[in-house]
Amino acid sequence: MPESASAVKAAESAASSSAKSRPSSDAVLAYGLLRFIFGINIMLHGVTRLLAPQGAFLAYLNHYFEKTPLMPKEILPAFAIVLPWCEGIFGALVLVGAATRFGLIAGSLVLAALAFGTNLAQDWNIAGLQLIYAFIYYFLLANREQLNGLSIDGWRKKSAG
Numbered sequence: 271m272p273e274s275a276s277a278v279k280a281a282e283s284a285a286s287s288s289a290k291s292r293p294s295s296d297a298v299l300a301y302g303l304l305r306f307i308f309g310i311n312i313m314l315h316g317v318t319r320l321l322a323p324q325g326a327f328l329a330y331l332n333h334y335f336e337k338t339p340l341m342p343k344e345i346l347p348a349f350a351i352v353l354p355w356c357e358g359i360f361g362a363l364v365l366v367g368a369a370t371r372f373g374l375i376a377g378s379l380v381l382a383a384l385a386f387g388t389n390l391a392q393d394w395n396i397a398g399l400q401l402i403y404a405f406i407y408y409f410l411l412a413n414r415e416q417l418n419g420l421s422i423d424g425w426r427k428k429s430a431g
Contacts, residue, residue: 297417298419298420300417301413301420302418304406305364305365305367305418305421306365308406308410309361309362309364309365309366309373310365311361312364313357313360313362313365315357315358316353316356316357316358316359316361317357317358319353319357320354320355327350328346328350331346332346334393335387335390337391338387338390338392340390341387341390341391353380356376356377356380357377357380360376360377360380361377364377366421366422367418367421367423367424368421368422368423369423370410370414370418370421371414371423374411374414375411377407378404378411381403381404381407385397385404388400
């Protein structure tokens with residue numbers, strides 16, 4: 271009888287430690303919703319700039335950096351063309367959770383470029399907001415392996431495994 275009691279305790283212990291290693295469904299859902307909302311935000315930054323009249327974003331950048339002597343004005347036209355596409359594509363990847371790791375790393379690098387320019391312009395309010403974006407990128411990337419189940423990547427992983 272004592273042997274069976276210890277076997278039951280061992281099975282209960284194994285089951286509870288297994289449950290602890292798996293994230294809760296609420297954590298997976300919360301992660302999926304955050305990733306989805308963040309992806310919408312980033313994607314629409316790019317999409318709205320792409321749908322705006324041609325040259326509108328470049329005009330905004332020229333005005334934003336007109337009193338920033340350290341910002342080379344020659345790079346602004348190329349940046350104005352590339353940035354919306356990067357935001358749209360990386361945001362869409364994050365939104366649906368496809369190539370999530372790539373989308374988050376690439377988006378973080380885009381944010382680093384934006385933060386560089388924002389700090390050169392000494393726009394400290396926007397720089398502070400960019401730190402919130404940086405933290406969201408960090409959180410999503412750091413927790414992707416365990417919590418990204420509600421995504422294209424998660425479904426692929428589940429069907430392959």
